[in-house]
Amino acid sequence: MVQKVNPHCTxxxxxxxxxxxxxxxxxxxxSVAHQRSYKLAKRFYGPFRAVARIREVAYKLKLPSYAQIHDVFNVSLLKKFFRVPAGTMHPLPTEFDGPHPLVAPVSILDSHFILSLGRQVSQVLVL
Incomplete structure (x- = not known):
């Protein structure tokens, strides 16, 4: 019965x-910048070593010392690491605003104002 009701649950x-x-x-x-494509953003960071299992669905990871996020994550946020070619590792961002990583713009290329919901909003093109 459970297999018929929850076939997607593993x-x-x-x-x-x-x-x-x-x-x-x-x-x-x-407030900082609009990304052109969220589809091209990094999805996974790491790899990191699972230090301990906390109950059934949480794991404690060994994060770098500069990471400013909590080190316990739900299993839904983790993906098994298989060996990949060298040079494809993605380090964690160094700054966070809550759970979201901050990205600092390199330079401002252009700016203009648009009308959004009856008020002027500044849009900035950053590099």
Whole structure:
């Protein structure tokens, strides 16, 4: 009965000392810059080592010392790490605003105002 009702539900388990990818929320702060494509943003960071299993659905990860986020994550935010070619590792962002990583613009290329919901809003093109 359970297999018919919940065919999409699977139990995911990682062993202690296993390497996993970490999924973070995509950057969606509109006050800094609009991204052209969220589809091209980084999805997973890491890999990181699972230090301990906390209950059934949470794991504690060994994060770098500069990471400003909590080190316990739900299993839905983790993905098993398989060996990949060298040079494809993605380090964690160094600054966060809550759960979202901050991205600093390099330079401002252009700016203009648009009318949105009856008021002027500044749009900035950043590099």
């Amino acid at each position: 139990s995911i388990h990682f062993a202690v000392d296993e390497w996993v990818w970490l999924r973070l929320q995509p950057y969606k702060h509109k």
